[in-house]
Amino acid sequence: MAYHNQQIAEVAEALKKRFGSLENKNEILRAAELKALFDQLKELPSEERAAFGKEINALRQELQQMVLGAQDKTEKLEPIDVTAPFDVNVPEGKRPQLLSSEAGSKHPLMTELERVLDIFYRMGFTAVESREIDDDYHMFTSLNFPEGHPARDDYDTFVTTEGLIAPAHTSTMQNRVLQAQKDNLEAGNPIAAVIPGRVFRNEDLDARHEHTFYQLEGVYVDKGVHAGNLIATLKTFLQEYYSKELEVKTQPFYFPFTEPSFEFAISCPFCDKKGCNICSQTGWIELLGCGMIHPAVLHEAGIDPEKYIGFAWGCGIERLVMMKYGIEDVRYFESARLDFLRQFA
C-alpha cells in the first residue's frame, strides 16, 4: 500500500522491515514510531487531521493484517491422513462417536412440511420443490401479470443486479409444472401437484413478519373441474391435517393468475369456533389464497383452456407451525438457536 504522506510512508517501510525479524509479531503494533504518529495527530490543525488520520489508520490496519497472516502460518495445523477412519494414537473408546439421538432435531418447519406433503401424496399429488432465484417471466408474466400492472406492487420482490427475482410466491413454478405434465394431461391423467419452497418478500422483520418464509403451492388441472372441487380438496386436506371436522368459508379476492380468486378460511381447530387467542376470538382462521387457474395461465403453458380447467392455491407453512406450538416470534425459525431447535424432535 502506498502512503501519500512522506513521513507515514517512511515509518511504514521501517516497520515492515522490522516485522520480519520480530519473534513476537504482535510487538509491531506497539512500535514507538506508530505511537508517535498517533500523538502527532492530536497536534495537527484540523484541516490536515482527517487525511493524516486516515493514513495512519490504514497503516495500523495493514500491520494488523500482517500480524494475523503470520499467526495463520504459525497456527497452521499439521497435515493429517484424511484417508484414515480415525486419528493416530486415539484409543478405541475415544474415537469419533455420534451424539445421542436425543440431541438431534429436525427443523419444525421441515417436519410440518413433510407432514403436509405426506397428506397430499396420499391424496394423489406429486411434489416438486420451488426455485429460490427465478426470472420475471415465471414470477409475473406467465402468471398473467401484465408489465407494469399494479398487482405487482403487492409482491414486494427482491431483484438481483441482473434483474433476476427472488420469488415472492411458489406460483413462480406453476408454468413449469403445467408444461412438464401437459402430455400426461392430454393422455387423460389430471395434473395434481404440490410445490413447496422458500419465498421472499421485501418486508421489515418483526415478531410476525419475515422476509423469508415457506409456502406450499398446489395445482390441479383436468376436464370438468369446478370451484366446488377446489373447496372440497382444501377442506379434505385440512381436516386430515387437523384430524377433525372443520367448517370452511371463502371470501372473494383478487389474484391476476386465478379467476375467480378466494381467501380461504377454516373454523378455528383450536377452539372449535368458540373463540380463542389463536383465532383472535373470531372463530375463524384465514389460511390461504386460492382460485380457479386463469385461462391465460393455462394457455401460456400450452394447455387449452377450452378443454381443461384447473385450480390452484398457496399456503404459508410458518403460520401452521406457529399456531400449532404457540410460537411467539417468527424470527426464531431462521435463528439457528439450539435453545429453540432442540425443543422439537
Next chain:
Amino acid sequence: MKVSLNWVKEYTKVDLSIDELVEKIGVQLGAVEQVINLGERYQGIVIVKVVECKKLEGSDHLSLCRVDDGGKAKDVERGSDGFVQVVCGAPNCKQGMLVAWLPPGVTVPSSWDGDKFVLEAREIRGQKSNGMLASAKELAIGDSHEGLLELDEGKPGDDFAATYKMDDYIIDIENKMFTHRPDCFGMLGVAREIAGISHQQFRSPNWYLAKAPVQAGNGLALEVKNELPGLVPRFMAVALQGVTIGPSPVWLQTYLSRAGVRPINNVVDATNYMMLLTGQPQHAYDYDKVKAQSGETATLIVRNPHSNEKLTLLNGKEIQPRPEAIVIATDKQAIGLGGVMGGADTEVDDSTQNIILECATFDMYSIRRTSMEHGIFSDAVTRYTKGQSPFQNQAVLTKTIELLTDVAGAKVASPVIDDNHTDTKDIPEVKVAVDFVNVRLGLALDANEISDLLTNVEFENEHDGETVTVGTPFWRTDIELREDVVEEVGRLYGYDHLPLELPKRDLTPAPKDQLLELKSRVRDVLSAAGASEVLTYSFVHGNLLEKAGQDPKQAFQLNNALSPDLQYYRLSLTPSLLASIHPNVKAGYDRFVLFEIGKAHNQTQKDSDGLPTEFEMLDVVFAASSKADVTGAAFYQARKYLTDLCGTLGLPLEFRPIEAEEDYQVAKPYDHMRSAKIFVLGTDIALGMIGEYKASVARAFKLPKFTAGFGIGLAALQEALTHSAQKYVALPKYPKVTQDISLKVPSELSYRELYRFVWDAISKVRPENALPALSPVDIYQGGDKKTKNITFRLEIASYERTLTDQEVNNLLDKVAEAAKAKFGAERL
C-alpha cells in the same frame, strides 16, 4: 375502501342486520377489515339554538351562553325558561346560531379512538357550564377548531346524528379485493354489488345512466388540447364562473367525513363527494391563475414534461416529473401532474371566483409509474391505478356542475371541451354458454337464473336458453372473458352454496419426488445421529462470504436488499453454518452438530435455460467447545457423521487428499491440509468437501478449535444412490477365523493405500470360494513421527470347509512379505 352504509342505502335497500350484511360482504364481495359503529360515537348529541351569548365576567375570551335544546336533555340543570347554561370559548359564538351541543355524560367524538373524554357539568369562573358546544374538530368532521360548527339543518332538540345521517356504520373493505374493480371505489358501485349479492334489482340513478350533456355557457374563454390520447383516453374540462369559496354545507362535510375524507372548501368538497360516489376523481383549477400563467387565453394542454421542467405540487413539494409522466400545462408551463396531484400555482383558494373543472381518465400503468417514481399516493392515484372507465366522465361532470351550482353558486361559462377522446372502443360483449358457467361452478343454473343474477347488477343480457350474451356495463373495465362472467355469476350466486365434491381419481400411485425424499431421509438419519437441523437465510452479508474466504463477486447480489446483511445469495451453506456456531457455544452448548439443507448459487453457473443453477446442498458442522473432552483431529468426527449418513443410505465413500487449494468457492473455507474431497467408493463421482477450516476462517467466525464439517451436493448424492443397489452375499456355512495383522510403515504412506494393498494381497493368496472382510483396529504413531503402525483385522470364512488358524496366519505372512517388498513394511 371505507363504505358508509347510510350512503349506500340511498341507492339500494338493505334489509339485513349489520352483522349479516358484513358477513355477506365478506363471503361475496371482499374481506372486511373493520366495521365502525359511527352512530354510537354521536349518541346524545343534540342540535341547539344559542338564545343568549354574553361575555363571561373575568375572562377575555369565554362567553356565557344559554341554549335551547327543546327540553331534550335529561338530568341537566335548566333555568326557569328551560334553557341550559354552557360556557363557550369559540370566537364565532353568537346569539341565534344553531350548533351541536354535547350534554354532560356524552363522549367527545374526536376523543373516541384515544383517551375518551366524557363531558360533565362543571364550574368555570363561578358559572356552571353544562357540557360543551362543539367545533367541527371536536365532532371529528374536519380540522377546524377555530369556531363552532354552525349547523344549517334541523331545529332545537333534534338528534344531531339522525339529522346529518351520522347514525351510520362504516364498513372498511380491503382495497386489494378491488384491484380490478374501479367501480367499487365509489359508493354507487358498492351499493350495486350489495344489491346484487342480496339478489335485488339495482337501478343506477338516472343522471348516471343518462349522461346528459352540459349546457354550454359563455363568459370565460378556455382552450384545451389533449396531446396524449393514447395515455389519456378522456380529458374533459369546462370553465365555471361566479364561484364563492367557503365552507361546504354541513351535510356535505359530514358525507365526506364519514368516508374518511377531510372537508376543505365547497369546490374541493364537491369534487371529492363525486369521487366518493362514483370513483371518478376530478380536479378544480383557479381559472384566473391558469389564465395568468397562459399566453392569451386560459389553456390546458395534456402533454409530457419538457426537459428539466419543474412543478410545485399541492403538497408543496417541487418535483421534476419523469419524462414519460402526464403533465397538465398551460401553453407556457406545467401546472399539474395529471391524475396524480394538482399544482400549487393554480390551486383554488379563498379568493377564487372562477374555476376550471377537469374530469379526465388516465392510463393506469402510467399513473402507477409516476406515483411510484415520485412517491406520491393520493386518493386519485388509488382510483386511477385500478383503470377507471372513460365512459362515466360525462355523467359525473354534469352532476358535479349541478352540485357546484348548489353549494358554490357556480355557473357554466364555456362549452365543455372533450378534446381528442378515444371512447370509440366498442363495449365488449361476451357470449357464454350456460354449460360453461355450470361446469366451472359445479352448479345446474338455467339461463334465466344466470340472466337474473347479471341483470340485478345492470349487465344487459339476452339468452336463447343455452347461451347468454352479456353486454358489459360502461363502468366495468374488468369483464372480457367468459371466465370473468363465471366469476360474476358465482359470486352473485354465492360461493358458499357450491357443491363440495372431491375430484375423482383412479388408483395410479402418485410418484414421489426423489430429491424431496432424499432430503427427508437425510433429515431423519442426521437427527437420529444427534444433529440439529437449522434453516438460515438465503441472503447474507458480503462480509460473511469474505470471512469464509469466498468471493462476493461470484455471488448474485440483490439490488434492493433490506440491509447489507441480506445482500448476497449464498455461494455455499458453509458460511451461514459457521456463523451459527459461536452463538450456540456462548449459549452454553459444548458439543453439537448443526446441519442445513438448502440451495446455493454462483454467477458462473447457469442451466441450459439460462437461469442460475440451483445447487442443492447439505452442509454439516461438528463443534466442540474447549470444555468438551475430545481427542484427535476434528476432521475424523465430521468424517464419522458423513460415513454414518452414507452408510445408512447404502453408499460407500472414499476420501481423497487435496494437493493444493481448490479454486471452487465451496472449497474456500476449508484448510486443504486437513480436508478431503469426497467420492463414491471406487468411482470418480465427486460428492463434495470435508474438513477443518482455515485458521483465518476459524478466527473470523470465533470457532472452537475442535470444529469440522462437510458439504455435499444432494443432486450428485441422489444420482449416485440410483446406481448403487444394495447387494447381498450368501452366508458361509463354516465358521470364520479372525486374525490381526500390524504393519509398521513410513508415515507418508496413506492408510487408504495400505488398506488397498493389503486387501489386494489377501485376494491373491486367499483360498478360493471364501468370504473375507478387512477392518481397521488401530493406528499408532511413535514420537519421531517417521513411521506408523497400522493394525487390520481379517475375518474370513470358507463356503467349502473349516479354515484353520495356521492357514490364515500363513496367509497373513504372505501379505506381510508383499508389504515388505512394496513399502519396506515390517510385521509386528
